[in-house]
Amino acid sequence: MAVVAAAHADELVGTYFSKSDLKDIPLRGFVHQRDVVLNEYASDGQIRGTFKLQMPERDPKGRRSGKLSGDVLTGQWTNNNGRGSLPVYLELKDILTGELQLANRYAQTGAPSEASLEGNAQSFYFAVLKANKADASRFVRYPLRLQVLGRSKTIRNKAEFIRNYPQIFSVKYLECLRTGAPHNMFVHNGAAMLGSGEVWFDGEGFVIALNPCMPH
16 A cells, blocks of 8 residues: 655655555655656665556556546566566555645544554454454444344444454455555544445544445
């Protein structure tokens, strides 16, 4: 997941978030017409990989219809030693403008800090992916209303959450969760959204809503 901003006319700066180690990796590069090159930097300032991307006029995955204008980037990432590469597909999710909004992404939620909200959200997220029911239950705001096996249900406490865990977190639902990342999340109506709305967090990073899988 890249967060990129234009520093000058053709220059790009931003970050790439690694879900494996929960770190923002610095990016810097340039855009020329429909071509984008971004270098990925290690902590010592050395280039450790390069994204070579293009802005296709049509979405190769068919997720977006019509002629595109920078909504999708496709190409390849290559590590610095040239011995490894991966295909890349990036899709525009949302746009924030202005230094204040970028520096205070979760201001609408009342979060004391970005780190505190994301810290709890990440604890919940990774507990769920590891099937750690007890840990996940600690980051839920009760009572919690949700759909279980197609029926509306109220989860009143941690014990009920743990008891209903297998029905809540089905194989399909877990697949949806894995496509999202609890970092730089979209904010709407005072809550932060994971993925396409499968999970919503309050300003403290506690779960306030779990929704069925949305189309990606």
